[in-house]
Amino acid sequence: MLGSSSVISLGQIGIGAAVVCLLTIAYFAANVLYNLYFHPLRKYPGPKLLAASRIPYLKWMFSGTLVPEHRKLHEQYGPVVRTAPGELSYISVEALKTIYGHRQPGEGFRKNPAFFQPATNGVHSILTSEGDAHSRVRRTLLPAFSDKALSEQQDILQHFTGQLIEKLGDRVKNTGSEPVDLFEWYIWTTFDLIGDLSFGEPFNCLELARFTEWVELVFNAFKTFAFVNISKQLSPLDKIVRLMIPKSMKARQDKVFNLNCDKVDRRISSKSDHPDFLSYIIKSREGVAMPIQELYANSTLIVLAGSESTASGLAGITFQLLKHPEALKKAVDEIRGSFASEQDIEPDRVKRLPYLAAIVSEGLRMYPPFPEGLPRLTPRQGAMICGQWVPGGTYVQVSTHAAHRSTTNFKDPDVFIPERWLGDKEFATDNKEASQPFSLGPRSCIGRNLAYLEMRLILARMLWSFDMHLSADCQDWDEQDSWIQWDKKPLLVRLRPVGKPE
Numbered sequence: 001m002l003g004s005s006s007v008i009s010l011g012q013i014g015i016g017a018a019v020v021c022l023l024t025i026a027y028f029a030a031n032v033l034y035n036l037y038f039h040p041l042r043k044y045p046g047p048k049l050l051a052a053s054r055i056p057y058l059k060w061m062f063s064g065t066l067v068p069e070h071r072k073l074h075e076q077y078g079p080v081v082r083t084a085p086g087e088l089s090y091i092s093v094e095a096l097k098t099i100y101g102h103r104q105p106g107e108g109f110r111k112n113p114a115f116f117q118p119a120t121n122g123v124h125s126i127l128t129s130e131g132d133a134h135s136r137v138r139r140t141l142l143p144a145f146s147d148k149a150l151s152e153q154q155d156i157l158q159h160f161t162g163q164l165i166e167k168l169g170d171r172v173k174n175t176g177s178e179p180v181d182l183f184e185w186y187i188w189t190t191f192d193l194i195g196d197l198s199f200g201e202p203f204n205c206l207e208l209a210r211f212t213e214w215v216e217l218v219f220n221a222f223k224t225f226a227f228v229n230i231s232k233q234l235s236p237l238d239k240i241v242r243l244m245i246p247k248s249m250k251a252r253q254d255k256v257f258n259l260n261c262d263k264v265d266r267r268i269s270s271k272s273d274h275p276d277f278l279s280y281i282i283k284s285r286e287g288v289a290m291p292i293q294e295l296y297a298n299s300t301l302i303v304l305a306g307s308e309s310t311a312s313g314l315a316g317i318t319f320q321l322l323k324h325p326e327a328l329k330k331a332v333d334e335i336r337g338s339f340a341s342e343q344d345i346e347p348d349r350v351k352r353l354p355y356l357a358a359i360v361s362e363g364l365r366m367y368p369p370f371p372e373g374l375p376r377l378t379p380r381q382g383a384m385i386c387g388q389w390v391p392g393g394t395y396v397q398v399s400t401h402a403a404h405r406s407t408t409n410f411k412d413p414d415v416f417i418p419e420r421w422l423g424d425k426e427f428a429t430d431n432k433e434a435s436q437p438f439s440l441g442p443r444s445c446i447g448r449n450l451a452y453l454e455m456r457l458i459l460a461r462m463l464w465s466f467d468m469h470l471s472a473d474c475q476d477w478d479e480q481d482s483w484i485q486w487d488k489k490p491l492l493v494r495l496r497p498v499g500k501p502e
């Protein structure tokens with residue numbers, strides 16, 4: 001009796017499981033059919049596989065190959081491609097202006113909330129806040145990035161650039177022609193600088209010529225964000241996937257955040273007049289110009305946003321320059337011909353060197369530090385993009401690298417030609433506005449002028465002080481995967497102090 005009832009119940013379980021399986025298959029099949037034949041984006045060009053399901057897109061995100069895949073898609077399908085069931089990618093200037101440009105009345109293009117999470121204390125930073133909250137934070141932070149602030153911060157920039165040159169000089173003296181990993185040295189410099197500008201104290205990477213604990217903890221933070229983003233898109237399995245993220249990762253995030261809070265507290269109580277970012281936010285009469293929890297969130301974000309990105313840009317520009325001897329010679333001639341001594345290489349003067357400006361623009365076009373698109377959601381009421389209607393709630397983006405490397409925007413897009421930024425007639429048809437490494441509009445990079453100045457000053461002093469040769473095994477250095485930022489490899493370069501015989 002007992003045996004037969006358990007057989008029946010096993011049978012019932014089997015039937016139940018089969019029904020669940022069939023229903024799941026039917027749900028997915030109906031979803032695929034809807035995506036292909038009834039979805040409002042069905043008429044947009046793109047491969048059927050991408051229109052049917054988001055899985056191939058997530059696979060590219062996971063494997064770090066979004067950048068080359070987007071480029072291939074735009075080469076095959078044109079300026080707009082349906083890259084997932086509810087997602088469109090663009091490469092034109094018109095799309096850039098519509099999606100990221102200044103807000104029209106009404107609800108604009110929001111950052112995709114699935115991708116942008118608040119800081120560890122649950123408070124949104126400038127990067128993740130929206131609407132009026134974002135405008136208020138941006139207004140409060142802007143004085144710290146103004147021209148006036150930048151000119152007051154020049155000594156700090158000079159100090160760390162000088163330290164980089166001095167330490168590299170010592171290193172070359174001790175190890176001779178052994179190549180150095182310039183990316184590593186650039187990142188130590190930009191971290192020290194951003195630490196000093198954010199908290200009034202550097203991270204001491206240059207001093208010790210290595211990553212210090214704090215920097216090691218936050219280096220590659222964007223890679224972690226990329227994997228959290230992927231997990232969030234696997235709904236309804238996202239909760240299970242997130243359970244698989246090691247607890248140590250969360251503990252690491254908390255530790256960094258708490259260390260930052262201590263640094264901010266120390267800086268506020270120091271009452272120092274060091275011209276760092278906080279000095280423009282701490283007002284002696286009114287106290288601090290934003291709630292303290294918001295200040296913690298923003299200080300942490302600024303260190304993350306302003307360190308690896310600038311080092312990445314510097315490494316990309318140096319790589320291109322060393323691969324192109326003619327451009328390198330012109331840059332060296334301009335720098336060594338413009339100054340009488342190293343002390344004369346001042347931020348105000350490097351800003352006026354046209355060839356240096358052109359190599360920075362061209363280097364960032366070829367190797368934008370954030371090469372993927374910046375995802376946005378269309379407003380609820382929908383929007384016209386490039387003359388075509390896009391329904392509300394659609395994911396849209398301009399794929400940065402694909403736009404920078406498209407023949408519809410640039411002649412010979414894969415060739416490093418600084419002259420295209422100097423009015424060379426051969427490149428008169430270039431669509432220069434399509435190169436936007438800092439994005440544009442109200443959410444564009446607030447640290448753009450600082451980053452430009454930092455990169456120009458460091459490059460000028462490197463080219464003044466050293467003859468540089470790219471190591472033979474780094475000729476394909478820029479072939480890299482990406483998880484929000486490039487997954488950088490060591491940039492091995494042999495340095496010889498100028499004037500020193502081989």
Ligand code: HEM
Pocket residue numbers: 126127128138194301302305306307309310313368369370374437438439442443444445446447448450451
């Ligand atoms: C070459 C170096 C840099 C590049 C290529 C770069 C690029 C960008 C891009 C593309 C965005 C837009 C992000 C989005 O829309 O989601 C952005 C935003 C931002 N960047 Fe940068 N950045 C660089 C350096 C810096 C520096 C040095 C700082 C500060 C010290 C900084 C601070 C910020 C902040 C605070 C935002 C958020 C702005 C907002 O949402 O209003 N960045 N950056």
